[in-house]
Amino acid sequence: MKQYNIITYGCQMNENDSEKISKMLTDLGYCSTGNINNADILIMNTCSVRENADDRFFGNLGYMKNIKKKNDMIIAVCGCMMQQEHIVTQIKQKYPYVDIIFGTHNLHQFPSLLEKHLKTKKPVYEIQNSTDEIFEGIDSERRYSYKAYVKIMQGCNNFCSYCVVPYTRGREKSRKRQDILNEITSLANSGVKEVMLLGQNVNSYGIADNIGTSFPSLLREVNEIKGIERIRFMTSHPKDLSDDLIDAMSECSNVCNHLHLPIQSGSSRILALMNRKYDREKYLSLVDKIKAKIPDISLTTDIIVGFPTESEEDFADTLDIIDTVRFDGAYTFIYSPRKGTKSYDMKLDIPADVIKERFSRLLDIQKKISEENKFKYLNTAVEVLCEGRSKTEWEILTGRTRDNQLVNFTGSANAGDIIEVYISNTKSFYLQGKQI
Numbered sequence: 362m363k364q365y366n367i368i369t370y371g372c373q374m375n376e377n378d379s380e381k382i383s384k385m386l387t388d389l390g391y392c393s394t395g396n397i398n399n400a401d402i403l404i405m406n407t408c409s410v411r412e413n414a415d416d417r418f419f420g421n422l423g424y425m426k427n428i429k430k431k432n433d434m435i436i437a438v439c440g441c442m443m444q445q446e447h448i449v450t451q452i453k454q455k456y457p458y459v460d461i462i463f464g465t466h467n468l469h470q471f472p473s474l475l476e477k478h479l480k481t482k483k484p485v486y487e488i489q490n491s492t493d494e495i496f497e498g499i500d501s502e503r504r505y506s507y508k509a510y511v512k513i514m515q516g517c518n519n520f521c522s523y524c525v526v527p528y529t530r531g532r533e534k535s536r537k538r539q540d541i542l543n544e545i546t547s548l549a550n551s552g553v554k555e556v557m558l559l560g561q562n563v564n565s566y567g568i569a570d571n572i573g574t575s576f577p578s579l580l581r582e583v584n585e586i587k588g589i590e591r592i593r594f595m596t597s598h599p600k601d602l603s604d605d606l607i608d609a610m611s612e613c614s615n616v617c618n619h620l621h622l623p624i625q626s627g628s629s630r631i632l633a634l635m636n637r638k639y640d641r642e643k644y645l646s647l648v649d650k651i652k653a654k655i656p657d658i659s660l661t662t663d664i665i666v667g668f669p670t671e672s673e674e675d676f677a678d679t680l681d682i683i684d685t686v687r688f689d690g691a692y693t694f695i696y697s698p699r700k701g702t703k704s705y706d707m708k709l710d711i712p713a714d715v716i717k718e719r720f721s722r723l724l725d726i727q728k729k730i731s732e733e734n735k736f737k738y739l740n741t742a743v744e745v746l747c748e749g750r751s752k753t754e755w756e757i758l759t760g761r762t763r764d765n766q767l768v769n770f771t772g773s774a775n776a777g778d779i780i781e782v783y784i785s786n787t788k789s790f791y792l793q794g795k796q797i
């Protein structure tokens with residue numbers, strides 16, 4: 362049997378695309394291998410959100426040349442980076458051993474592109490700039506039997522000044538409500554208990570296409586699907602988070618009490634430069650509203666440090682908002698200029714050592730808050746969806762609470778079981794306990 366290996370960079374959207382590519386390859390008779398040296402075909406699914414993801418990809422692609430020399434594997438590259446002309450030109454010039462390049466809008470064509478390459482033995486390139494279509498009926502080879510990603514929309518219309526996604530994933534397009542519900546029902550029938558609804562901004566689901574269903578309505582319908590016990594979603598743009606969504610979250614028993622609400626900066630001046638369309642006051646009043654309706658909500662966020670012109674005062678505003686909201690966790694990033702975006706031309710005016718120092722201050726403060734927030738779980742029982750054995754310690758099981766806390770515990774549960782765990786200890790990034 363021929364074998365394939367997929368390297369996925371970036372977000373859950375990319376993971377979801379990789380699951381679809383896996384299914385296409387399985388249908389073509391390939392099986393998965395964790396060892397690239399044995400692969401007949403390697404797919405590298407790229408991310409262009411930050412410069413270090415680009416660098417990692419090119420570093421790995423260079424290394425693949427030696428492996429290809431030994432095993433003559435086919436190398437296919439896809440994902441967001443391939444929607445950028447200068448990247449594709451660079452690959453064609455410096456990495457001519459890449460056999461197939463395809464863009465984010467050409468995913469469904471992958472089997473025919475592979476067939477074309479196998480027949481002609483020549484490089485095949487297929488990159489469409491944009492599409493108005495959403496291709497239904499592409500199945501996924503799901504990584505887990507008990508939880509699944511379900512893409513509800515693609516693309517983004519927001520054009521945050523630092524973000525390349527609207528250029529690489531195109532304009533926002535929502536899937537039809539019934540197609541989503543059918544997919545989730547079929548997942549539930551196959552034993553899936555948790556779904557994560559995916560979109561660049563799920564809060565604007567259905568608006569641009571005027572499809573007649575809002576995200577809160579969709580959430581309410583998913584909540585009725587028998588067998589689905591946990592519903593998560595990602596990502597929520599604060600500017601589009603409606604009262605109706607907060608109501609839906611508080612009323613739907615299967616919607617998890619966790620919300621990832623990227624703030625990016627605590628400074629209204631920087632938020633305006635980022636084109637985020639909310640200011641710190643609006644964000645804080647949103648948080649107050651959410652906490653009032655859902656008192657046990659867990660909030661996490663994204664923060665960018667070192668956006669051009671960020672002053673010490675702006676950064677102090679970010680630290681202040683972190684201290685006020687007391688997020689359970691934050692994905693923190695150093696600003697990374699992306700070609701083609703509005704902020705790309707802004708002067709990088711903050712010295713690297715200043716950015717580094719701010720970044721480490723931010724990490725320290727967030728770590729302290731995350732640790733302190735965990736104390737409330739001590740000596741309590743929490744519901745955990747077991748995800749199997751810990752990668753580092755075989756005798757330890759791992760899973761997540763409804764509010765997305767990572768729990769490491771001892772017990773006899775199997776992956777996919779929803780069980781109770783008594784929490785006896787807390788660590789910086791997880792809770793520790795014993796299955797009850």
Ligand code: SF4
Nearest residue numbers: 517519520521524526
């Ligand atoms: S909402 Fe902003 S940050 Fe998120 S994908 Fe769209 S443009 Fe990028």
